[in-house]
Amino acid sequence: MKTIDVCLTPRLIPDFKLEDKVVVVVDVLRATSCMITALAHGVERILPVATLEEAAAQQNRGLITCAERDGRKAEGFDLGNSPFGFMDPHLAGRTIAMTTTNGTKSIVLSRHAACIVVGGFLNLGALARYLTVKNKDVVVVCAGWKDRVNAEDTLFAGALAAKLADRFTHANDSVLLARSCWEHNRANPKHFLAKSSHFARLMGFGLEKDIDFCLREDVYHTVPVLDAEGYLVAR
C-alpha cells in the first residue's frame, strides 16, 4: 500500500524525500484554487514564478500576469488572486504567469518531486481519483502563510487523507493531526477558519465570496499537473 504524508509548511520541505513521490501543493486561500479555476475555464497553461520580477519579465514576453502579495493584487499586473478573475472567457487558450505570497513558492521548492499536482477543495474528488490511479507515495505540501502553518491548508490535507484512507497508509503523525482537524471541523469548515489569521485578513479586504467559493468541494474535475517545461496544464 502506498503512503500519504503531510508537510505542514514549506519550511519543512527539506525534511521530506520527494524524489519518488507525487507532491500535491495546496494553497486553498487562494493560489491553488485560482489555478484550478483558470485551467477549468480554458486557460491553456500557467507558469508559476517565485518573484514579481520574474512575473514582470513574462509580462514583457506577452503573457497575461497574475501577481499577489500579502493578500492583494500587486501593482502593474493583469490579475490578482481571486478565483472569479480567472473565469473570464477572454483568458481561454492563453498562458498566464502567476506569482503569489505562498503558493507558487511551494511549487518551486518541491521541484525535485517525481510529479507535482495542484489541489484544493474545488477539485478534491478528481484529485483523489488521480492519485489513486497514479499509485505512488503522496506528500501534501501545505503552502501555509509566510512559512508558518495555516489552518485552511492543513484542513484540506486532512480532507484528502480521509478520502484516500482506504488506499494510502499514513506515513507520519502530521497526517493524523490533519485528519483529526478535518474530522472535527468538516461539518462547518468556515466556522473553524473564522478563527484563523488569513481568514480575518481576507475578510478585511471584503473577500468573503472568495472564501466561500474556495471551500466548495468538487466544483471542477481539473487536476493541474506541472509539465516538463515548468507549466501547469490541465490533466
Place this chain on the structure above:
Amino acid sequence: MKTIDVCLTPRLIPDFKLEDKVVVVVDVLRATSCMITALAHGVERILPVATLEEAAAQQNRGLITCAERDGRKAEGFDLGNSPFGFMDPHLAGRTIAMTTTNGTKSIVLSRHAACIVVGGFLNLGALARYLTVKNKDVVVVCAGWKDRVNAEDTLFAGALAAKLADRFTHANDSVLLARSCWEHNRANPKHFLAKSSHFARLMGFGLEKDIDFCLREDVYHTVPVLDAEGYLVAR
C-alpha cells in the same frame, strides 16, 4: 491579553521570537514526563544535556545519568527514560544529568527564551496556573520525533491552549490545529495515539504502562523551571 503559540517541531524554533516569552517544552512520551516525575519525587536538580558524551562527562563528575536514544536506555548510563525509574527514594536530593532523543534537544534550542519550563499531562493544571500568574506570552515547543511533528506533543499543546483559552489569545493557526486535535480526541487520547508512530515504537518495547502513566492528568503539582545555571528545578 497575552498570547499562546505552538511550535510543532524543533525544526521550526528559528521562526519564533522567544526572547520575551515563556517556552513550555513538551515531550510527553517520555522525557518531560520523566522530568516532572523526578522533581516531584525529590530529585533536587536535572541538567539537560544534548549528547551522550556530555552525559558521560557528567557521570564522571559523579552525577546520576539518564540517557535514552530511539526509545531505549543508552548503554552505560544509570537510568533510561521511564517515569517509573525516577520514583526511587534513593534519588531524592540528587542531581541528574539527562539526555534524550528529542526532549533535551528542544530545551537546548530554546535557550534564548526569557524563561523555560517543562510540561506534560502529569502537571497540566499546575502549569496552566503557573503561566497565568507569570502573565507573559507563551510558546509551546513540541519536541516531536527527530524533527518531525508528533501526535502526543501536539495533543498536549492543544490541551494547554484549551485550559488557557480564557486568558491567552491564539497567536497563530498552529494553536487552532492543536486545539482542534485535542477537542476531537480528549475523550480518548490513547485511542488517537494508537495510530501514531511513537506509540507503536513504545508498545513494541513493552512500555504500555509508561504511556498510560504519561497520559494521566494532574498527577503532580511540580513545574520544572530552568534556572540561571542551566538546571531544571521544581518550582
